[in-house]
Amino acid sequence: MSAITTSRGDRIVYDDLGAPGAVTAVFIAGAGPTRAEDPVTLATGEAFAVRGGRAFIPDRIGRGESTSEGPIDLPAQLDAIGALAAEADAPVILIGHSSGCAIALLAAARTPNLAGLVLWEAPLGLFEGGAASWWTNVRRAIEADDLEEAVAHYMVGMPPEWLEELKKSPAYPQVVLGWVPDGEALMEVEERGYRDVLSAVRAPLIAIVGTETFPGMIATADELAAAAPDGVSEQLAGAWHSWEPDAMAERLARLAGVTK
Known part of the structure; x- marks a missing residue:
């Protein structure tokens, strides 16, 4: 376990896997579990490190062991990603998962050492009436302090069993407060448009969906790839919004140009 402090004073706790100086994959979770509850990302980071890369797997601000000194909003989350990228002191690949894709998209132009942007099943263009x-x-x-209603609104369109499972968590319904960066990012990306968000990003973009995926995800991946100066859309082994660790690690290794 490692930790850094952002300029705002937030403490970001993360797993640091692999050798310093190697191309570093920084994983950006969506509205999901803590890193301790996410064996898929951990296994991916370990497999990428074995292949010669390095992986940072952080707890998002206000989640798990990462603590916040102020509101958990999009600027704070972008600062956390910037601090991790600077700590890597090496080329960085940002990997967004689900709503974390929108955060990764906005972080990309702020990351001077960006070597790649990988987006796994970005839920963009899929909200009835738009993300705003x-x-x-x-x-x-x-704002009305009705957090259960906030969670229900946030999870509109998702499989109902996901909400029922979330209700068993001791973090329910306060967990929605940590999803503010996701909502703000999804809204901003849709309002600005993909081309505007990606206009300053010269690193390769790979928009990926699983071999079993939800309706609309493939079209969104294609649109993101087409909007990027250097973008492709692909399918990779995975289902139910989650990738297969070895398959993702191998794809990251090819992007990073590392292999052992």
């Missing part, structure tokens, strides 16, 4: 309308409903519920 969806996020307005979530935000209103948060």
Whole structure:
């Protein structure tokens, strides 16, 4: 376990796998589990390190062991990613998962040592009425301190069993407060448009979906790839919004140009 402190004073705790100086994969989780509850990302980071890369797997601000000194919002999350990229002191690949893709998209142009941007099943262009309308409903519920309603609004369109499983967590419903960066990022990316967000990103972009995926995900991946100066869309072994660790590690190793 390693830790850094951002300029705002947030403490980011992360797993550091691999050798210093190697191309570093920085994983950006979506509205999901802590790193301790995410064996898939851990296994991916370990497999990437074995192949000659390095992986940073952080707890998002206010989640797991990472603590916040202020509101958990998009600027704070972008600062955390910037601090991790600077700590790597090497070329960095940002890997966004789900809503973490929107955060990764906005972080990319702020990452001077960016070597690649990998987006796994970005939920963009999929909200009825658009992300701005969806996020307005979530935000209103948060501001009214009706966090259960906020969670329900946030998870509109997701498999109902995901919400039922979340309700068993001791973090429910306060967990939605840590999803503010995701909502703000999804709204900003859709409002600005993919081409504008990606206009300054010269590193390769790979928009990936699983071999079993949800409706609309392939079209979104294709649109993101087409909007990037250097983009491709691909399918990779995975299902239910999760990738196969070895397959993802191998793809990251090819992108990074490392192999052992």
